[in-house]
Amino acid sequence: MGRSxxxxxxxxxxxxxxxxLALAGFALASTTPHxxxxxxxxxxxxxxxxHFSVFPDALAGEHGxxxxxxxxxxxxxxxxLVVPANTVVHxxxxxxxxxxxxxxxxxxxxxxxxxxxxxxDGKTVTHVDPNNVGHTFTLRGIPGNGxxxxxxxxxxxxxxxGTPVTLGDGSYAKPVVITFTFKTGSKGVYEWxxxxxxxxxxxxxxxxxxxxxxxxxxxxxxx
Amino acid sequence: MSQPENKKSLVSFFWTWxxxxxxxxxxxxWAPGRFMPRSMSNNMHLSILTIQIFSVAAAPIAAxxxxxxxxxxxxxxxxxxxxxxxxxxxRGNTAFVSTWLIVSSxxxxxxxxxxxxxxxxxxxxxxxxxLVVDVTGQQWLWTFHYAGTNVSTTQLxxxxxxxxEFQITSKDVTHGFWIAxxxxxxxxxxxxxxxxxxxxxxxxxxxxxxxxxxxxNHASMVTQGRVVSxxxxxxxxxxxPATI
Numbered sequence: 001m002g003r004s005x006x007x008x009x010x011x012x013x014x015x016x017x018x019x020x021l022a023l024a025g026f027a028l029a030s031t032t033p034h035x036x037x038x039x040x041x042x043x044x045x046x047x048x049x050x051h052f053s054v055f056p057d058a059l060a061g062e063h064g065x066x067x068x069x070x071x072x073x074x075x076x077x078x079x080x081l082v083v084p085a086n087t088v089v090h091x092x093x094x095x096x097x098x099x100x101x102x103x104x105x106x107x108x109x110x111x112x113x114x115x116x117x118x119x120x121d122g123k124t125v126t127h128v129d130p131n132n133v134g135h136t137f138t139l140r141g142i143p144g145n146g147x148x149x150x151x152x153x154x155x156x157x158x159x160x161x162g163t164p165v166t167l168g169d170g171s172y173a174k175p176v177v178i179t180f181t182f183k184t185g186s187k188g189v190y191e192w193x194x195x196x197x198x199x200x201x202x203x204x205x206x207x208x209x210x211x212x213x214x215x216x217x218x219x220x221x222x223x
Numbered sequence: 224m225s226q227p228e229n230k231k232s233l234v235s236f237f238w239t240w241x242x243x244x245x246x247x248x249x250x251x252x253w254a255p256g257r258f259m260p261r262s263m264s265n266n267m268h269l270s271i272l273t274i275q276i277f278s279v280a281a282a283p284i285a286a287x288x289x290x291x292x293x294x295x296x297x298x299x300x301x302x303x304x305x306x307x308x309x310x311x312x313x314r315g316n317t318a319f320v321s322t323w324l325i326v327s328s329x330x331x332x333x334x335x336x337x338x339x340x341x342x343x344x345x346x347x348x349x350x351x352x353x354l355v356v357d358v359t360g361q362q363w364l365w366t367f368h369y370a371g372t373n374v375s376t377t378q379l380x381x382x383x384x385x386x387x388e389f390q391i392t393s394k395d396v397t398h399g400f401w402i403a404x405x406x407x408x409x410x411x412x413x414x415x416x417x418x419x420x421x422x423x424x425x426x427x428x429x430x431x432x433x434x435x436x437x438x439x440n441h442a443s444m445v446t447q448g449r450v451v452s453x454x455x456x457x458x459x460x461x462x463x464p465a466t467i
Binding site for chain 2: 103104105106108109116127130138140143145146147148149191193195197203204205206207210211212213217
């Protein structure tokens with residue numbers, strides 16, 4: 001009798017322990033910040049337009065009034081991008097931040113876009129000066145399944161001055177405008193992030209905004 | 224326990240030991256080749272052989288421990304009520320202790336010599352025109368530069384049958400460069416270039432992973448490479464765009 005009771009207690013403990021772990025997992029997953037989706041706007045016949053920005057702080061964009069919990073962290077305006085499958089996507093990024101040198105000059109190259117090019121303020125480029133980069137938009141492949149990088153475009157530093165414009169709770173100088181085009185493939189959720197070291201002093205300048213979802217990284221959902 | 228019972232018990236123990244040893248040796252010879260990644264280089268062949276040799280050497284020792292445990296559970300379990308009486312004190316057995324010490328020492332020295340030898344052979348260069356590849360780890364990707372060219376890429380392509388010299392470094396935190404099918408695994412440290420050699424000898428796809436937890440997208444530092452024929456490698460290399 002005693003032995004049966006011990007077995008039952010052990011089984012119940014295992015089941016309850018598993019349930020607690022599962023609940024903790026669901027709770028953590030549900031608290032992962034997801035911003036409002038930015039969907040690609042149809043531009044007719046198999047193409048669409050996607051327009052977003054990157055700022056030197058979190059005062060503009062999707063972090064809410066006052067910039068949310070980390071108003072001084074660099075941030076993309078949107079972290080939740082949605083595009084259709086098998087579509088030509090025209091991307092426009094307004095880059096408002098200053099910059100410096102990339103850790104690896106390889107990422108100064110335009111990779112994976114249609115024609116292997118991008119435009120910077122209207123000028124077509126295949127690469128930019130790796131010592132004058134504000135951020136990068138680097139879209140990753142599914143790990144272990146083909147190329148690790150699908151698209152990577154360096155965003156030159158914004159060295160403009162003049163009358164600032166107000167966006168959200170921040171004000172910024174005229175941005176550098178970068179455009180590029182890429183083709184989406186099959187459905188799936190892909191990750192993107194910045195590869196310029198802009199995350200403060202921790203973890204090789206890849207801490208803070210670089211190590212928290214919703215600032216310098218996000219997802220691109222292909223539907 | 225009476226004398227005949229004791230003898231019978233020991234015979235039972237040695238039979239169990241022998242059977243478990245045979246099982247252990249068979250598993251030691253079979254499992255590494257079955258469960259480790261497909262071998263695609265001389266380093267991986269040596270690693271699998273080393274694991275087999277070490278496992279075979281360890282098999283009789285592990286079997287002896289399991290046999291002794293089983294023997295004790297079967298023959299020496301207290302079946303009475305209450306607290307069992309104290310066991311008879313174990314007395315010294317010079318022959319047994321000497322044999323145990325000598326066998327253990329010989330085995331340990333053998334494993335030490337084999338291990339050091341394998342380590343030396345594993346990273347030795349043949350000096351025959353190696354292909355030098357600069358490997359750079361950074362948060363959160365690997366890039367590969369082919370020395371003497373303008374080619375940098377995120378996909379590693381290697382020629383079959385030619386020694387490769389990897390020069391491995393990091394741009395930020397510590398990463399771990401691991402080619403699973405080639406037994407190449409070394410840390411990538413900022414400001415330091417670590418050299419390691421291998422010779423791919425099988426065509427096909429291999430996996431590259433980061434083995435040091437390095438931040439948010441550590442799990443994305445997974446990529447694949449290919450071993451191709453020498454001719455295909457030259458074609459691929461010349462077709463690559465120059466990068467900055």
